[in-house]
Amino acid sequence: MTATTATTELPTGPSDAAETVAPAPDDAAAHTSVSPTARTLWRRSRWYLFTALALLLVGLLIAGISGQSTFPALDPRSGDREGTLAAVHLLEKRGITVRTVDTERDLEAAVRTPGATVVVPRSDLLSTAQLRRLAAVPRGEGRLVLIAPQQPALDQLMPGSRVAGQTEGPANLVDTLTTPAGCTLPEANRAGSAELGGLTYLRGADDTGCYARHGHPTLLHRASGGRETVALGTGDPLTNDRIAEEGNASLALGLLGSRPQLVWYLPDYSAPAPSVARKSFTDYVPAGWYWATLQLAVAAGLAALWRARRLGPVVTEPLPVVVRATETTEGRARLYQRARAHGRAADALRRAARHRLAAALGIPATTGDVPEAALCAAVAARLGHPAADVQQVLYGPAPTDDAALLRLTDDLDALERQVRQP
Amino acid sequence: MALTGRTALLAALGALVVGLVLPSWTGIAVATLPVLLGVLADLALAAPVRSLRLERGGDTSVRLGEDATVELTVTNPSRRPLRARIRDAWPPSAWRPGTAFAASRHTVTVPAGERRRLTTPLGPTRRGDHHAAKVTVRSLGPLGLAARQGSHTVPWTVRALPPFTSRKHLPSRLARLRELDGRTSVLTRGQGTEFDSLREYLPGDDVRSIDWRASARRNTVAVRTWRPERDRHVLIVLDTGRTSAGRVGDAPRLDAALDAALLLAALATKAGDRVDLLAHDTRKRIGIAGRTPTDVLPAFTDALATLEPALVETDFRALTANALRMAPHRSLIVLLTGLDARPIEEGLLPQLPLLTKRHEVVLASVADPRLDELAAARGTVQDIYGAAAAEQTRADRRRTADRLTRAGVTVLDAPPTTIAPAVADAYLALKAAGRL
Numbered sequence: 001m002t003a004t005t006a007t008t009e010l011p012t013g014p015s016d017a018a019e020t021v022a023p024a025p026d027d028a029a030a031h032t033s034v035s036p037t038a039r040t041l042w043r044r045s046r047w048y049l050f051t052a053l054a055l056l057l058v059g060l061l062i063a064g065i066s067g068q069s070t071f072p073a074l075d076p077r078s079g080d081r082e083g084t085l086a087a088v089h090l091l092e093k094r095g096i097t098v099r100t101v102d103t104e105r106d107l108e109a110a111v112r113t114p115g116a117t118v119v120v121p122r123s124d125l126l127s128t129a130q131l132r133r134l135a136a137v138p139r140g141e142g143r144l145v146l147i148a149p150q151q152p153a154l155d156q157l158m159p160g161s162r163v164a165g166q167t168e169g170p171a172n173l174v175d176t177l178t179t180p181a182g183c184t185l186p187e188a189n190r191a192g193s194a195e196l197g198g199l200t201y202l203r204g205a206d207d208t209g210c211y212a213r214h215g216h217p218t219l220l221h222r223a224s225g226g227r228e229t230v231a232l233g234t235g236d237p238l239t240n241d242r243i244a245e246e247g248n249a250s251l252a253l254g255l256l257g258s259r260p261q262l263v264w265y266l267p268d269y270s271a272p273a274p275s276v277a278r279k280s281f282t283d284y285v286p287a288g289w290y291w292a293t294l295q296l297a298v299a300a301g302l303a304a305l306w307r308a309r310r311l312g313p314v315v316t317e318p319l320p321v322v323v324r325a326t327e328t329t330e331g332r333a334r335l336y337q338r339a340r341a342h343g344r345a346a347d348a349l350r351r352a353a354r355h356r357l358a359a360a361l362g363i364p365a366t367t368g369d370v371p372e373a374a375l376c377a378a379v380a381a382r383l384g385h386p387a388a389d390v391q392q393v394l395y396g397p398a399p400t401d402d403a404a405l406l407r408l409t410d411d412l413d414a415l416e417r418q419v420r421q422p
Numbered sequence: 423m424a425l426t427g428r429t430a431l432l433a434a435l436g437a438l439v440v441g442l443v444l445p446s447w448t449g450i451a452v453a454t455l456p457v458l459l460g461v462l463a464d465l466a467l468a469a470p471v472r473s474l475r476l477e478r479g480g481d482t483s484v485r486l487g488e489d490a491t492v493e494l495t496v497t498n499p500s501r502r503p504l505r506a507r508i509r510d511a512w513p514p515s516a517w518r519p520g521t522a523f524a525a526s527r528h529t530v531t532v533p534a535g536e537r538r539r540l541t542t543p544l545g546p547t548r549r550g551d552h553h554a555a556k557v558t559v560r561s562l563g564p565l566g567l568a569a570r571q572g573s574h575t576v577p578w579t580v581r582a583l584p585p586f587t588s589r590k591h592l593p594s595r596l597a598r599l600r601e602l603d604g605r606t607s608v609l610t611r612g613q614g615t616e617f618d619s620l621r622e623y624l625p626g627d628d629v630r631s632i633d634w635r636a637s638a639r640r641n642t643v644a645v646r647t648w649r650p651e652r653d654r655h656v657l658i659v660l661d662t663g664r665t666s667a668g669r670v671g672d673a674p675r676l677d678a679a680l681d682a683a684l685l686l687a688a689l690a691t692k693a694g695d696r697v698d699l700l701a702h703d704t705r706k707r708i709g710i711a712g713r714t715p716t717d718v719l720p721a722f723t724d725a726l727a728t729l730e731p732a733l734v735e736t737d738f739r740a741l742t743a744n745a746l747r748m749a750p751h752r753s754l755i756v757l758l759t760g761l762d763a764r765p766i767e768e769g770l771l772p773q774l775p776l777l778t779k780r781h782e783v784v785l786a787s788v789a790d791p792r793l794d795e796l797a798a799a800r801g802t803v804q805d806i807y808g809a810a811a812a813e814q815t816r817a818d819r820r821r822t823a824d825r826l827t828r829a830g831v832t833v834l835d836a837p838p839t840t841i842a843p844a845v846a847d848a849y850l851a852l853k854a855a856g857r858l
């Protein structure tokens with residue numbers, strides 16, 4: 001059946017039209033609408049909205065309070081003991097622009113820029129491939145400050161230098177203590193004693209080593225043309241906690257403030273290192289495709305809205321109870337079977353057969369059951385069997401197992417059949 | 423508010439613009455904003471739904487199994503034309519199976535200030551009242567991107583009457599009735615026990631019917647003529663307790679009982695008897711008494727339409743009291759109930775003398791053909807036990823029927839297809855025997 005779309009045009013007289021265009025406000029038909037008005041919607045949902053708003057505010061507040069502790073060590077935005085906000089403030093006061101970059105591409109661009117100091121706080125977390133790419137970048141006239149670089153970083157960025165005390169296994173870390181400069185580097189000379197420690201290094205051929213501990217410098221400086229590379233054994237002299245001690249502040253300003261720009265590399269350390277071994281399929285997909293997919297997602301959202309809106313609610317109705325009339329009989333059959341009630345079942349079957357035989361042979365069954373002798377005699381006479389056999393089938397002992405019950409049923413059926421069609 | 427597929431399609435086509443021309447946030451804004459503006463424009467320009475005026479008309483009752491049509495008049499009082507999808511929602515059992523979706527949805531255009539009539543075809547599959555659910559209107563905007571949507575409640579009830587499938591048996595029973603009545607030309611004397619008139623003796627008349635007293639008053643020999651009793655009282659009592667809820671085949675026992683009640687009511691009304699109806703479980707559900715002959719069948723059909731079995735034990739004491747109240751003089755009481763041993767022996771038998779003392783009682787029960795199938799099943803051990811249980815049930819029913827028969831009740835036990843003619847035949851037999 002198709003939808004009944006046949007509509008009937010009704011005669012609309014002038015008076016009718018006038019009436020329909022301006023319906024009386026108290027017309028009963030006008031009150032059939034049950035959709036909520038904007039006012040009722042607002043009244044119904046305002047408390048939910050208020051609650052949601054309050055929850056959002058509380059959530060933001062909590063996030064704002066606890067958000068400080070999420071910065072990693074040596075983060076220029078962090079006011080923690082481990083942060084470097086104080087040093088950055090000092091630098092900014094001297095007119096140095098400080099910015100952070102978080103992608104490798106931006107880092108390489110910063111390294112390429114002349115007149116920039118680039119700080120790489122955790123060079124040990126960069127993969128060898130990343131370090132190799134970084135080393136391959138044609139550097140501008142700037143300074144690259146590596147904080148606590150390990151051997152792989154040194155191999156790529158300061159070839160020739162080595163971490164001291166490291167034959168194999170982890171390098172020995174020395175405690176951060178006040179250390180005299182003891183070198184010719186102008187920044188170190190200006191600063192004098194400073195608190196240094198951490199990794200100690202073995203100088204390369206054209207390196208300047210300062211702040212030696214146990215005979216090995218904790219600060220290496222290498223200059224080639226205008227390009228300088230500094231390895232610092234520890235970031236401690238830059239932290240908020242220690243910047244005010246000894247010559248730390250002066251050393252920090254000297255190391256980081258030699259160029260008008262300071263770029264701090266802060267990648268998302270928790271993100272997995274991008275696979276760089278091979279370009280995957282997605283690298284060959286043009287960028288437009290991603291944006292088109294985003295737009296398709298918008299379309300999918302609209303399609304979901306389109307399909308989700310029903311034309312009216314689902315209509316429900318109470319359903320009648322379904323009770324089969326033979327349920328108790330079937331239940332009784334299962335009870336008989338479970339209890340192995342052969343005798344009871346045989347009794348019921350025999351009684352029914354006797355009734356039918358009596359009816360077929362015209363023996364009156366006045367008082368419930370059929371007279372035994374009369375029935376057996378009548379059946380025996382009709383079939384020509386001995387009365388004892390008939391009596392055995394109709395009134396014999398109860399069967400003791402399922403097989404005997406099946407045999408009895410067959411006998412009863414055969415007897416009935418023979419009596420009806422001799 | 424509702425969106426259409428066109429909105430999603432436009433947004434999807436926007437992906438081409440974004441992907442090929444402007445792969446950026448700007449591109450997404452360029453592709454999405456016009457769609458959103460179109461949606462807003464549609465919402466603003468669609469004809470209002472709230473102010474629509476909806477009225478109903480059409481069928482209010484239909485026999486179960488036949489089709490009904492309900493009309494919905496949509497008046498658009500606004501100044502904008504209404505282009506709408508309308509769903510006229512009814513409960514699932516109000517539709518012919520499989521047609522619910524197609525039949526409930528209409529597409530209609532109503533110009534400003536005009537009205538249109540929509541026709542919804544219903545085909546109830548369950549007896550009883552079917553109430554219209556909401557009418558939902560989705561008013562599309564001129565661009566077809568978005569629609570205003572709202573619902574109206576326009577009450578209407580279609581009552582699905584009992585199918586009365588046994589009315590096919592009515593003509594043959596009426597013919598039998600006319601034979602009894604002597605209205606057809608039969609050679610035998612009109613049977614019956616009620617005195618009709620005196621007429622002159624003709625050779626061949628039964629000499630036993632000569633009225634000597636009347637013959638003495640006139641010169642000729644007068645004989646009495648007889649006709650079947652008229653203006654007797656028949657009370658149909660329906661037991662709507664738990665035993666009537668059991669399903670025989672696909673329908674509850676009560677449905678077969680209703681059918682039998684309707685056939686008996688139609689037949690007895692034609693025969694000139696008064697027919698009353700009582701439906702009872704723990705309390706009186708329906709009591710219809712004293713209707714004029716033309717009104718009996720419509721009144722019964724209407725009242726029985728909404729009758730449903732209750733899952734309670736029937737209170738035969740209250741039932742008997744109510745039946746006696748409705749039958750103060752000698753009546754034929756036709757009790758449509760079950761033959762289950764427990765309720766009959768504990769509930770009805772103690773009360774039966776009150777009924778049989780003054781009334782003729784017929785007890786009709788709907789038998790289950792499934793019981794016979796079970797009893798005839800052979801093969802596995804399970805079948806044999808099933809047969810034994812079925813024979814046990816049949817023996818119990820037979821014993822109950824025997825006890826009732828001994829108490830002076832005419833007992834009928836017939837499957838749903840033949841219960842109605844069986845009750846009608848029992849009525850005719852009692853009428854012919856002059857036992858009403």
